[in-house]
Amino acid sequence: MACVAPSSSRFRTCAPRRSPTCSRRSPTRPAFRWSWRCEPRRNRSVSATSPLRSTCRNRRSRITWQSSARPAWSRPPDAASGPTTDSRLIFRRRCAGSSRHSASGLLQSWRPVRDVIGQRRLLARLGERAVRGDVAHGYELSGPRSIGKHTLATRLAQTLNCATEPVVPGGCGVCLACRKIERGLHPDVREITRLVDQAKRDDRKNITIEQIREMQQDLALRPLEGRRRVVIIDDAADLSEHAEVALLKTLEEPPPHAVLLLITPTPSRLLETIRSRLQPLPFRSVARLEIERALVARFGQSAARFAAPAAGKPGIAFTLAMDEGARGARTRFEAEFYRLVGSKLTERFAWAAALADERDSQKRSELIETRLVNWSELVRDAAVAGTGVADGAMRPDRAEESRRLAAKVTTRDLVDLAQRMERWRRDVVETTVSARMLLELFVLKLPYDETFAEAA
Numbered sequence: 001m002a003c004v005a006p007s008s009s010r011f012r013t014c015a016p017r018r019s020p021t022c023s024r025r026s027p028t029r030p031a032f033r034w035s036w037r038c039e040p041r042r043n044r045s046v047s048a049t050s051p052l053r054s055t056c057r058n059r060r061s062r063i064t065w066q067s068s069a070r071p072a073w074s075r076p077p078d079a080a081s082g083p084t085t086d087s088r089l090i091f092r093r094r095c096a097g098s099s100r101h102s103a104s105g106l107l108q109s110w111r112p113v114r115d116v117i118g119q120r121r122l123l124a125r126l127g128e129r130a131v132r133g134d135v136a137h138g139y140e141l142s143g144p145r146s147i148g149k150h151t152l153a154t155r156l157a158q159t160l161n162c163a164t165e166p167v168v169p170g171g172c173g174v175c176l177a178c179r180k181i182e183r184g185l186h187p188d189v190r191e192i193t194r195l196v197d198q199a200k201r202d203d204r205k206n207i208t209i210e211q212i213r214e215m216q217q218d219l220a221l222r223p224l225e226g227r228r229r230v231v232i233i234d235d236a237a238d239l240s241e242h243a244e245v246a247l248l249k250t251l252e253e254p255p256p257h258a259v260l261l262l263i264t265p266t267p268s269r270l271l272e273t274i275r276s277r278l279q280p281l282p283f284r285s286v287a288r289l290e291i292e293r294a295l296v297a298r299f300g301q302s303a304a305r306f307a308a309p310a311a312g313k314p315g316i317a318f319t320l321a322m323d324e325g326a327r328g329a330r331t332r333f334e335a336e337f338y339r340l341v342g343s344k345l346t347e348r349f350a351w352a353a354a355l356a357d358e359r360d361s362q363k364r365s366e367l368i369e370t371r372l373v374n375w376s377e378l379v380r381d382a383a384v385a386g387t388g389v390a391d392g393a394m395r396p397d398r399a400e401e402s403r404r405l406a407a408k409v410t411t412r413d414l415v416d417l418a419q420r421m422e423r424w425r426r427d428v429v430e431t432t433v434s435a436r437m438l439l440e441l442f443v444l445k446l447p448y449d450e451t452f453a454e455a456a
Contacts, residue, residue: 114155114173116152116155116170117148118290118291119152119283123169127170130156130159135160136278137254137259138262138279139259139281140279141261141283142280143283144285146310146313148315149265153232154181155170156230157186158170158173160226161178161188161227161228162178163175163176186225186226187225190218190229190232191234192231192232193238194235195207195208195211206239206240207236207239208242209243212247213246215231219254220255222257229258229259231260235263236262236264239270248273251278252277260278262274262278266430268430269430285312288310291307291310291314292304294317303321306320308394309330309394334378334398336371337371337374337378339452341448342451342452342453352436352439352440355435364435365428368425368438372421376418376425378401379414381393381399382401382405382409383406383411383415383418385399387411404451408449417445417447421442424438
């Protein structure tokens with residue numbers, strides 16, 4: 001669409017179709033007070049009352065002309081020579097300025113989504129669009145476990161189908177549609193997870209193509225009760241090869257009323273052709289103070305102590321605050337770690353073989369990942385105790401054991417062990433590494449202290 005000024009000798013027509021950046025070097029350019037802004041895929045506005053100020057936005061720089069008369073490059077060659085006082089070219093490096101201003105505007109207008117802690121930048125983009133119904137056909141929700149991915153997917157489905165007016169980010173949570181979605185009973189919201197038949201010893205750990213085909217038949221229908229049909233796939237990395245190919249067809253030609261939410265902690269395991277058709281929503285660790293404020297608001301001041309052990313994951317903090325069994329399991333994991341530290345190699349290898357013999361591979365991976373996450377925090381606390389830093393422990397109730405381990409092992413070795421445990425955790429989650437080999441390597445690198453055997 002061209003920007004047309006009044007037909008006069010002092011005005012001209014700017015045709016962006018002819019030149020994508022507005023030809024600013026034409027010697028026949030008139031001298032009038034106008035302004036336009038060069039932005040991709042946007043119309044340029046011309047005003048005859050504003051001072052000459054043309055701004056080109058790109059990733060490298062912003063160039064601003066300020067003048068009350070014709071700039072030097074629009075004058076005849078003899079008049080353009082030499083410096084002038086009426087016009088000047090001001091170069092201002094604003095490679096990050098524009099993005100900062102736009103991001104600050106989004107954060108100022110940010111409205112929290114119900115029960116979602118942190119992720120302000122992500123929700124600033126998504127919340128208002130979901131309220132208006134202006135959402136993409138597919139999203140990739142990626143990040144660590146217990147970070148809030150499934151909660152946000154549920155709240156997004158509630159926002160798109162909430163029956164209360166006006167709609168708020170996250171839905172009202174009290175209308176019939178929101179309650180049905182929360183309980184998994186809404187006919188327009190489907191959640192797909194892998195199916196494991198323990199009776200048939202089916203250990204394929206995949207989301208099958210039959211599940212995807214059933215989803216496609218469901219999406220072909222118009223919504224029954226809500227405004228959108230929403231599909232939540234958790235974990236999308238469990239899709240079988242044929243299921244991924246079938247899902248790709250839906251992503252290439254999605255129905256206008258469909259929204260697909262793919263949840264995974266390992267997006268690298270998805271096909272690139274699938275990821276290229278999804279809007280990425282990466283989740284980041286949440287600040288400790290935000291988790292602490294959410295815990296205090298819901299459970300009282302006594303629950304603030306669970307913010308530090310969560311390590312930036314609100315799901316872990318809320319589970320510890322609500323579930324006594326989770327706290328007991330956490331204590332058992334700690335005792336198991338210190339018992340291994342005080343064990344001989346024979347006992348350690350027996351422990352590794354027993355854990356690796358778990359039949360369900362996904363459950364085995366989750367058990368190994370949980371132990372590595374918990375135990376890396378204990379190793380980290382021992383390294384902090386070795387430096388003499390006070391009040392820096394993630395598990396202050398194990399301060400005595402951390403000091404004993406720090407006295408036996410150097411800080412450098414503890415840091416190296418914590419880094420190795422993080423790499424092993426990623427191998428368990430993202431690759432098909434041999435579980436027994438990884439566990440045996442872990443027990444070989446684990447330090448030995450006979451005093452923990454006596455305590456056990």
